[in-house]
Amino acid sequence: MILRFPFMICLVVLFQSVFANDFDFTPNLQKAYFEVFKLKLPTSQKLIAAEKPSNPFKIYLSNYIDMIEVLNSDSEAAYERFVNKEGKRLEFIEQLNQNSPYNRFLRAEVKMQLAVVKIKFGNEVKAAWNIVQAARLLEENQKLFPNFVPQLKSLGCLHILIGSIPENYNWVIKLLGIKGNIKQGVEELKLAGKDEIWGLEASLISFFLQEYLLKFGERENVNLLKVLENHPDCLSFYIIAVSILLKTGQADQSAFLLKKYSFGEEYPTFPILDLYKADVHLYRGDYLSAGREYAHFLENFKGSTYLKETYFKLFLCYWLTGEESKATQILSKIPVVGKTISEADKAAEKFYENYTKTHQLPNKSLLQIRLATDGGYYEKAARLATNLSEKALITLKEKVEYNFRVGRIFQKNNQPEKAIEHFKRAIRLNEKENWHFGASSSLQIGYIYQLKGQRPLAKDFFNQAISYKKHEYKNTIDGKARAALTEMGYID
Numbered sequence: 194m195i196l197r198f199p200f201m202i203c204l205v206v207l208f209q210s211v212f213a214n215d216f217d218f219t220p221n222l223q224k225a226y227f228e229v230f231k232l233k234l235p236t237s238q239k240l241i242a243a244e245k246p247s248n249p250f251k252i253y254l255s256n257y258i259d260m261i262e263v264l265n266s267d268s269e270a271a272y273e274r275f276v277n278k279e280g281k282r283l284e285f286i287e288q289l290n291q292n293s294p295y296n297r298f299l300r301a302e303v304k305m306q307l308a309v310v311k312i313k314f315g316n317e318v319k320a321a322w323n324i325v326q327a328a329r330l331l332e333e334n335q336k337l338f339p340n341f342v343p344q345l346k347s348l349g350c351l352h353i354l355i356g357s358i359p360e361n362y363n364w365v366i367k368l369l370g371i372k373g374n375i376k377q378g379v380e381e382l383k384l385a386g387k388d389e390i391w392g393l394e395a396s397l398i399s400f401f402l403q404e405y406l407l408k409f410g411e412r413e414n415v416n417l418l419k420v421l422e423n424h425p426d427c428l429s430f431y432i433i434a435v436s437i438l439l440k441t442g443q444a445d446q447s448a449f450l451l452k453k454y455s456f457g458e459e460y461p462t463f464p465i466l467d468l469y470k471a472d473v474h475l476y477r478g479d480y481l482s483a484g485r486e487y488a489h490f491l492e493n494f495k496g497s498t499y500l501k502e503t504y505f506k507l508f509l510c511y512w513l514t515g516e517e518s519k520a521t522q523i524l525s526k527i528p529v530v531g532k533t534i535s536e537a538d539k540a541a542e543k544f545y546e547n548y549t550k551t552h553q554l555p556n557k558s559l560l561q562i563r564l565a566t567d568g569g570y571y572e573k574a575a576r577l578a579t580n581l582s583e584k585a586l587i588t589l590k591e592k593v594e595y596n597f598r599v600g601r602i603f604q605k606n607n608q609p610e611k612a613i614e615h616f617k618r619a620i621r622l623n624e625k626e627n628w629h630f631g632a633s634s635s636l637q638i639g640y641i642y643q644l645k646g647q648r649p650l651a652k653d654f655f656n657q658a659i660s661y662k663k664h665e666y667k668n669t670i671d672g673k674a675r676a677a678l679t680e681m682g683y684i685d
Contacts, residue, residue, distance in 0.1 A: 215249060215289040216296070222250045223390060229257050230394055232428040233459045249286045253299045256282055260306040264313055265463055267496020272314050279307055294338035301330040301347055313498065315534045324351070342388045346395040349381030353402050353676075375407070375679045396420060397433055404437045405669075406676045408640075414441070421450075428460050435469050442569030442605070444476040464494045468503065475506060476568025478561070484510035498538065500531030505541035509564075513557060524548065540665040556591050562598045571605045578602055593622045597630040600637065609641045620657075632661035632670045643677060652683050 221240055228237035237258065244251045259278070263271045286300050304327040311320035331348050334341065353375050382402075385395035400417050403409050421427070421434050431454055438447040451470055471486030487507040491500070504526045511520035527545040531538060548554065558581045565574035578599050583592050600615035616634035623631035639654035655674040661667070678684045 215247075216293040216299075217248060218250050218295070218390075219244065219248070222248065222254065225254055226250075226257075226390065227393075229254055229261070230429055231424075231426055232261065232432075232461065232463075233426075234258055234261065234461055236459050249289055249295070249299055252282050252285055253302060256303050256306055260310055262461075263310050265461060265465075267313075267494070267498050269314070269497075272310065275310060276307070279303075294334055294341040294344070297330040297334040297337075298341070298344050298347075301327040301334070301344075304330070305347060305350075313534070315532065327351070342385060343391045345381040345385035346388075346391050346398065349378040349383075349385060349395070350398050350402065352378030352381065353406060354378075375676055378402075379407075393420075393424070393427070393430075397430060400437065401433055404440060406672050407680070409437060409441050414438075414443075425454065426456075428456055428463070431456075432463065432465065435466070439469060439472055439476075442567060442571075444473050444568035444570070448473045448477075464490060464496075465499075467493070468499060471503075471506065473568075475510065476564050476570065478564070478573075480510040480514050484514075497531045498535055500538070501527050501533065501541040502535070502537040504530060505544060509560060512554065513560060517554075520554075536666055536669060543665050553588065556586065559586075559591060559594055559598065562602075563594075566598060566601050566605070571602060574598075574602050575606065589622060589626070590628060593619050593626070593628060593630045596622065597634050600634060604637060604641065609645070613638055613641060627661075627663050629661075629664040629666045629670070632658045632664055633666070635661070636670050636674055639674065639677060643681065648681055652678065652681065 222244055225237045225240035225244075228234075228240065237254065241251055241254050241258075256278070259275045263275045283300055283303055286296065286303070289296060304323040308320040308323040308327070311317070311323065327347065328351055331344055331351070334344050335348065338344075379399070382395050382399040386392045386399065388395065400409075400413065400420075403413050417434055417437065421430050424430055431450065435447045435450050438444075438450070447469065451466070451473065467486055467490040471483050471490065474480070474483035474486060484507060487503050487510065490503055491507075494500075504523055508520050508523045508527075511517075511523055524545060527541055533539045533542045558577060562574050562577045562581070565571075565577060581595065583595050586592050586595055596615045596619035600612045600619060603609070603612035603615065616638050619634040620631050623634070635654045635658035639651045639658060642648075642651035642654060655678050658674040659671050661670075664670075675684060
């Protein structure tokens with residue numbers, strides 16, 4: 194025992210020195226990483242500049258900063274510059290110490306960052322290949338270093354995404370050669386969340402995926418606000434919190450955060466926050482204030498994403514305040530601005546295309562019900578719905594939407610049977626059309642039956658939601674339905 198003890202110390206020292214060789218995550222670079230994650234980009238850049246050019250963590254953090262700046266600016270030129278750096282950065286890291294768990298991990302991180310940016314700019318095939326490469330690196334790393342916790346952050350994300358991937362992306366699964374397991378992914382992110390360095394980023398990824406693919410309930414909401422309270426200078430968590438609260442019908446909570454937190458010169462300006470402020474006003478029914486915020490965003494944003502969506506929402510502001518001429522003038526901007534990559538931009542484009550065919554504008558009462566429901570103002574939505582009936586509506590689409598919106602109101606007010614009745618009515622009326630209301634209604638019925646513990650019925654309606662083709666929210670709805678089926682054990 195006396196002989197073994199100093200021998201073990203020597204092994205530990207040797208082990209640490211080997212891993213420290215090349216991959217030296219210095220205290221200064223660790224601080225820089227936290228500053229990047231907080232979106233304090235100028236501060237992090239100063240810290241990174243003080244490090245040796247040969248340090249791979251410097252390469253990784255520079256790539257991280259570039260990713261954030263490209264996503265925020267939405268600039269094609271910045272995107273091209275970012276992608277052109279890919280080869281040299283990856284090659285530099287790869288040639289370093291292969292015996293370090295950080296070699297494959299950092300390369301996988303860079304590839305996943307590249308994938309995120311490529312998806313944003315519509316290059317989904319190239320992004321898929323980066324994800325394939327990242328997955329292979331992470332799997333190899335896990336075999337070589339099974340106790341290396343940081344890789345669980347990325348593996349957990351991949352397992353959840355693959356487990357809920359829409360039908361039209363099944364070819365990606367075949368390329369990856371790995372099976373997605375949502376339960377496994379959730380557990381991996383939970384373990385990664387305990388890591389002193391990478392844990393905060395793992396938590397943010399977990400919250401995002403919980404809202405985007407799984408179910409974001411009261412427990413998740415409380416945990417999110419608790420993390421934000423503990424990290425008030427973390428702008429990335431602030432942005433994701435406001436976004437999630439808006440998407441989960443909590444406009445008042447979003448408004449509270451938007452007023453509570455202010456960020457100084459150490460942070461870049463993020464135009465997306467102007468959109469969030471406008472959305473809060475829109476959901477509240479303050480269309481004049483919303484219109485001013487949307488116009489402010491359009492004046493200052495230089496990118497091409499969100500433009501169609503923003504013009505559509507600006508159209509709603511004018512339409513709902515009775516300025517019909519101005520509303521149709523704004524509507525005509527939709528086909529000539531921006532790109533149709535995001536689902537919201539696609540929905541705006543599809544709305545305009547339907548308008549050019551029918552020359553019919555939406556029912557104002559239905560619009561107000563929709564916006565109140567989206568903002569979480571369910572009592573207001575219910576009052577508005579009592580003044581409307583299916584018989585009073587003219588077009589089939591209006592009748593379908595009416596039943597879907599009323600179904601959502603009953604669902605949110607804990608009246609599941611009445612909700613199911615209206616959702617099923619929407620499905621029947623939508624039978625021969627490509628509107629999203631049939632798929633959306635099927636998804637919500639699936640959730641209701643899942644909550645009731647009626648698994649076979651839930652399964653049938655989740656599969657029905659996936660069966661709808663060519664609607665504007667297919668990727669999102671398919672992803673959520675597949676995630677629910679996986680959670681229940683119907684998909685491996």
